[in-house]
Amino acid sequence: MNLRPHDEQDGKKVWLSESEVSKLEAIASDTEQTIAFGLGARSGLRSKEILDVAPQDVVETDAGWVVRVWEGKGDKFRETPIPSDLAMRIETIGDMRDAAGDEPVLSISSTRSLRRWLQDAREQLADQEDERGWLFLSTHDLRRTWASALADAEVDPLLVLDWGGWEDLETFLDHYNGTYSPAAQRRAREKVEWL
Numbered sequence: 001m002n003l004r005p006h007d008e009q010d011g012k013k014v015w016l017s018e019s020e021v022s023k024l025e026a027i028a029s030d031t032e033q034t035i036a037f038g039l040g041a042r043s044g045l046r047s048k049e050i051l052d053v054a055p056q057d058v059v060e061t062d063a064g065w066v067v068r069v070w071e072g073k074g075d076k077f078r079e080t081p082i083p084s085d086l087a088m089r090i091e092t093i094g095d096m097r098d099a100a101g102d103e104p105v106l107s108i109s110s111t112r113s114l115r116r117w118l119q120d121a122r123e124q125l126a127d128q129e130d131e132r133g134w135l136f137l138s139t140h141d142l143r144r145t146w147a148s149a150l151a152d153a154e155v156d157p158l159l160v161l162d163w164g165g166w167e168d169l170e171t172f173l174d175h176y177n178g179t180y181s182p183a184a185q186r187r188a189r190e191k192v193e194w195l
Contacts, residue, residue, distance in 0.1 A: 040142030055094025
């Protein structure tokens with residue numbers, strides 16, 4: 001876990017490692033929470049976008065599985081990759097409902113409820129892991145984690161901008177790609193014998 005102070009507010013920005021994202025998903029109390037956390041940390045959706053996802057928004061394209069964000073920030077449309085296991089969970093919920101697939105996957109409709117889900121999970125993880133850093137985790141940090149993981153995997157920054165719905169590279173670099181992942185730090189340390 002990487003932590004950095006916010007520039008103009010209390011608290012910290014948080015970037016989770018892959019294993020920490022897995023711990024967050026594992027501690028979720030049900031399938032809906034697992035989906036919500038995954039849409040943030042694995043597809044880079046904003047809180048409101050997470051709440052709006054319906055089964056019909058998850059489609060398999062020539063590029064692979066994507067989640068369609070019909071009205072993202074500024075009412076802009078975009079498609080962003082979604083892991084196939086997460087896509088299948090969402091598809092299964094749609095099949096179980098036997099409906100048109102246009103109803104949101106999550107039974108909650110407010111960002112406050114989503115924040116509460118994350119608050120419960122982070123408090124459990126802080127106790128379980130004896131790691132105070134979990135207490136700073138926000139839903140926006142899930143998006144931050146996703147963007148940094150893509151950068152660490154050397155995904156073309158312009159493609160990350162497109163998937164994430166950012167207008168310009170400067171915004172992305174200022175707010176999302178502000179730290180190196182634990183994997184990148186580990187690779188750098190391995191280059192130095194005495195570390």
